[in-house]
Amino acid sequence: MKSGALKMSWARQYMPVLGEIRKRFEADKPLSGTKIAMALHVEAKTAVLVETLAAGGAEVYITGCNPLSTQDDVAEALNDVSGVHCYAKRACSVEDYYEAIDKVLDVNPTVTIDDGMDLIHRLHTERRDLLDSIVGGCEETTTGIHRLRSMAAEGKLEFPVLAVNDTPMKRHFDNIHGTGESALSAVMITTNSLIGGKWFVVAGYGYCGRGLAKMAHGLGAKVIVTEIDPRRALEAHMDGYHVMTMDEAAKIGDIFVTTTGNTSIIGEKQFKNLKNGAILSNAGHFNVEIDIEWLESHKEGFEQRDGIDTYIINGKRINVLAEGRLVNLAVPKGMGHPIEVMDLSFGLQALCSEYIKNEGSALSGGVYDVPNEIDVAVASLKLKSLNVSIDALTEEQKLYMNSWDIGT
Numbered sequence: 001m002k003s004g005a006l007k008m009s010w011a012r013q014y015m016p017v018l019g020e021i022r023k024r025f026e027a028d029k030p031l032s033g034t035k036i037a038m039a040l041h042v043e044a045k046t047a048v049l050v051e052t053l054a055a056g057g058a059e060v061y062i063t064g065c066n067p068l069s070t071q072d073d074v075a076e077a078l079n080d081v082s083g084v085h086c087y088a089k090r091a092c093s094v095e096d097y098y099e100a101i102d103k104v105l106d107v108n109p110t111v112t113i114d115d116g117m118d119l120i121h122r123l124h125t126e127r128r129d130l131l132d133s134i135v136g137g138c139e140e141t142t143t144g145i146h147r148l149r150s151m152a153a154e155g156k157l158e159f160p161v162l163a164v165n166d167t168p169m170k171r172h173f174d175n176i177h178g179t180g181e182s183a184l185s186a187v188m189i190t191t192n193s194l195i196g197g198k199w200f201v202v203a204g205y206g207y208c209g210r211g212l213a214k215m216a217h218g219l220g221a222k223v224i225v226t227e228i229d230p231r232r233a234l235e236a237h238m239d240g241y242h243v244m245t246m247d248e249a250a251k252i253g254d255i256f257v258t259t260t261g262n263t264s265i266i267g268e269k270q271f272k273n274l275k276n277g278a279i280l281s282n283a284g285h286f287n288v289e290i291d292i293e294w295l296e297s298h299k300e301g302f303e304q305r306d307g308i309d310t311y312i313i314n315g316k317r318i319n320v321l322a323e324g325r326l327v328n329l330a331v332p333k334g335m336g337h338p339i340e341v342m343d344l345s346f347g348l349q350a351l352c353s354e355y356i357k358n359e360g361s362a363l364s365g366g367v368y369d370v371p372n373e374i375d376v377a378v379a380s381l382k383l384k385s386l387n388v389s390i391d392a393l394t395e396e397q398k399l400y401m402n403s404w405d406i407g408t
């Protein structure tokens with residue numbers, strides 16, 4: 001077997017939720033007649049989702065959702081799966097990235113699956129001619145959903161999209177555990193730097209930030225959190241972390257990871273105050289949380305090695321991982337979230353694709369919650385695979401929970 005196929009086979013064995021869904025899809029072919037356009041991180045777990053959708057009868061056209069996250073051997077293996085066409089390439093230019101997105105759209109898809117909304121953006125701008133054939137879409141990540149909600153608020157989103165990210169089964173496992181483990185391990189494997197005893201700065205205490213803070217604390221780091229939301233800042237404080245502004249953190253921090261989904265979190269003002277040898281990385285979105293443009297135009301010296309760019313600023317070394325792109329997937333050895341976590345996220349994506357294919361044409365343009373039954377179904381499939389049983393409400397308990405006149 002070639003390396004891409006071997007990686008898929010490795011991932012498949014730890015993806016029981018997709019495995020169960022695949023059995024039903026193979027038997028019932030619920031996606032026949034569906035052309036799915038996808039822009040996701042092209043690596044082994046995503047490939048298992050793709051083959052599951054193809055087993056359900058879909059034709060799948062896929063490209064990447066980040067210029068640095070594709071694993072070329074997996075992209076090649078995907079092109080060997082019947083009904084699948086993959087156009088992703090690692091380290092592509094931004095022009096090549098959009099050219100591949102266009103190739104995926106050229107087939108006149110009926111369903112979209114996005115991670116960051118780049119497909120949907122293209123469809124609503126340069127490729128509006130294709131909008132009529134789209135029944136609906138699914139969005140994987142927080143920032144994609146922010147962008148979609150902004151579009152919907154302006155009345156510009158022309159088809160229904162399921163907010164896959166916003167389910168408990170996504171946020172509580174993918175964003176918290178997934179980002180926590182994978183971003184930290186990517187920093188460690190790229191830098192070979194010790195975490196214990198370091199000042200570890202987490203920008204943003206949302207789902208991703210809190211997972212990362214917990215993991216870094218677990219390895220003995222002194223965790224600093226920066227926030228703009230007073231409630232989340234207070235939560236971080238009571239969880240035992242040091243809360244301060246990024247201006248203050250810049251002077252103290254050894255390792256920084258941004259997880260805000262916002263722009264310009266670490267920029268000129270902070271760069272000038274960083275300690276010599278500071279390590280900067282981003283686990284949020286795109287490449288704008290760290291101001292790479294400023295670093296590029298003000299460096300006094302530059303060194304490059306696998307996944308690390310070292311800028312000399314004011315005579316000090318500032319080390320940036322993965323060009324400021326998603327550290328857990330974009331560093332050379334980044335493997336992304338753990339397999340078991342993506343099994344849950346992609347179990348949701350498989351069931352949501354089926355739902356939107358069946359129900360999309362009855363829905364108007366906008367962002368929709370994933371039906372609760374789908375979220376519960378994914379949790380139940382995972383528990384079943386773990387051989388874990390839980391209690392069920394008795395008739396007496398159901399009556400009690402629904403009554404308002406049983407008091408003390």
Ligand SMILES: NC(=O)c1ccc[n+]([C@@H]2O[C@H](COP(=O)([O-])OP(=O)(O)OC[C@H]3O[C@@H](n4cnc5c(N)ncnc54)[C@H](O)[C@@H]3O)[C@@H](O)[C@H]2O)c1
Nearest residue numbers: 141142143204206207208227228229260261262283284285
């Ligand atoms: N690395 C990954 O694999 C991965 C996984 C899931 C999500 N994401 C991405 O990570 C980002 C965060 O996702 P989330 O689910 O944690 O979102 P979230 O909304 O729960 O958290 C973001 C937090 O950042 C804070 N924030 C915003 N601007 C800030 C600023 N200027 N300074 C400090 N804090 C600020 C917000 O108040 C919020 O608490 C998104 O872009 C999402 O798409 C990445």
Ligand SMILES: N[C@@H](CCSC[C@H]1O[C@@H](n2cnc3c(=O)[nH]cnc32)[C@H](O)[C@@H]1O)C(=O)O
Nearest residue numbers: 041065066115116140141285286335336337
């Ligand atoms: N496409 C943007 C958006 C952030 S990706 C964040 C999403 O990546 C997803 N993700 C994280 N690890 C993996 C992985 O290993 N395989 C596929 N998707 C992943 C995860 O579900 C999360 O919501 C960018 O690259 O900057």
